[in-house]
Amino acid sequence: MRQFTWLAASKPIRHLLLAWCVCYAGDLAAFTAASVYAFHAGGAGLVAVLGLLKALPGALLVPLLTSSADRVRRERLLIASVAARALLLAAAAAATTGGGQGILVVVLVGLQGGLGSVFRQVQAALLPWLAGTPDELTSANSAASVLQSAAMVGGPALAAGLLAVSTAQAAMLAACGLLAAGAGLLAGVRPRSSPAPGPAAGRLAQLKDDMAEGFQAGVRRGAVPLVIPAAVQTFARGVLTVLTVVIALDLFSLGSSAVGWLGAALGAGGILAGPLALLLVRGRRVARCFAAGVAGWGVPFILLAFAHAPYWPYLAFAGIGVANVVGDVAVYSSLQQVIPSRLTGRALGARRGVLLLSMGLGSAITPVLLHAWGARGTLLATGALLAAAAAGFWPHLAALDHQIAAPGPDLALLRQVPFFRPLPYAVLEHLATELQPATYQPGEVIITEGDPGDRFYLIAAGRARASKNGQPLNEITAPGSFGEIALLRPIPRVVTITATIHLDARTLAREEFLAAVTGSPESAQSADQVVSTWLRVG
16 A cells, blocks of 8 residues: 555656546447447447457557657647547547447547557656656556556446446547546646657658657567567457457347446456555566466456356456456566666557557457357457467566566666655666766876866765865765766866775766756755755865
C-alpha cells in the first residue's frame, strides 16, 4: 500500500492514471455495446469486422501519432486524441438511430478504439517524466494496470446495465461522457520536466525517421523478446474479441448482457491481481513475470475448451484478468528501463502498431477457425500457442532480467546529489549516459579559483579539499559533488578544489547540467539553496 499512497500524493500521476481509467472504461463500454449491436445486425462476421477495424487503423495511427510523442507535449497529445475519440462515439451513437447503419456504427466505433490505443503508449512514455525511480515507475505501472482492470469491470458493466434496460445508443452516449471526463482530468497533468524537442526537419522526412528510429530502438536495445510473446497475446485478444460473443450467446447460452459481464469478470480478476503484481514484478524477475502473464492467458483458454458449467466462463475470464495485469506491469516496467526515455514514445508506438496488427489478424481469422475447429477447438489451439510462446522466450527474458536488475553506479551516484533528486527518472537516466569519467592524483588541482566554469563534478571514490585564497575550507568525500556555483551563477570559480588522495570522479558538461536543473522548478530551487549556502560559507 505504501507505493499506492505515494501515487495518490502525486497529482500529475493521479490525474493521468484516473484519465486512463475513465477513458478505457468508455472504450470498453462502447465496444461492448457495438459488439452486441453488430452481432444482431450481421452475426459473428460483423463482430470480427469490428475487431479488425479497431486493430488495423490503430496499427497505422499509433505509430504515426506516437512518433511525435517525443517531440511535442505528451499530455497535450493525449487530450487531442481523447477529444477526437469522443466525437467519433457521438457520431456512432447518432448512427444507431437509423436502420441499416450497422457498418457505419462498426466503422466509427472501430476507429475510436484504434485511436484509443494511443493512450497507453503515450502514457508509458510520459510516466518516466513524472516518476523518480524504477520502483516508482513499477508502482505507477501497477496502478495503471489495476485501474485498467477497474475499467474492465466498470465499462462492460455499464454497457451491460444499459443494454438490459435501454439501447446500444445509450451505452455509447455514456461512453462519450466518460471520454469527456478523461479529457478534463488530463488538463491537470503537468510533468516535472519535459523532453527537449528534437531538431526540426521536413514533416514527411521527420515522420519517416521517427518511425524508423522507433522500430530500431526496440531491436537495438534487446526488446524483441518483449514484442513477440506480446504479439501472440494480442493475437489471442483478437480471437477473444469474437469468442466472447460466441461464448456468451452460443457456447454457454448466457444471454446478451453476459457479453458485458464477462468483460467485467476479466476486470475483477485484474483488480484482485494488483497486490500480486506489486509483489512479483520486482528486482531480478520483471521480464520473466511478463512470460508468466502470457502463459497465464493460455491456461483459461485451455480450461474453457473442456468446460460446460455456466460459471466456468466467468472464472476463466477472471483468470485472464489476473494474468493480464501481471503481464502488463512487467512488460511496461521492462520496456521503460530497456529503451532510452527520449525514444520511448516512438519505440512503444512502433511496438503497439505490431501488436494491433496481430490483434486484427486474430479477429479476422477467428470466423475461419470457428468454421474449421469449432469454438472449443479454437480455444484449445489459442491456449496452446500462448503457452508455447511463453516457454520459448523464457531464456531470453531471463537474460533481460539480468540487464535491468539494478540501476548502474552512475545513476545511483546522481541520486546522491540533493538537487538532482527531484528530477524524473527519464532525466536522471539521460544524465547517466552523459557522465564522463575522470581520475586525479593526490595534490592535483581539479578546478582553480577565478577560472570559468564548464563542468560539474561528482566524486565516485576518494577525497578532495576546497580552499579559497590559499586557506583551506572543508573536505569533500564520496558521494560528494562540486562545481555547480559557476554554472548556475554568472561568476567564475569561487574556490580551488584539490585531490588529497586518488580520486575517481564523473563530470557533466555545463549544457547538460543546466538543461536538467533549470528544467525542473524543484531541482532549480534546491540547487539555488545549495549555491547560496556555499557562498555564505565562502
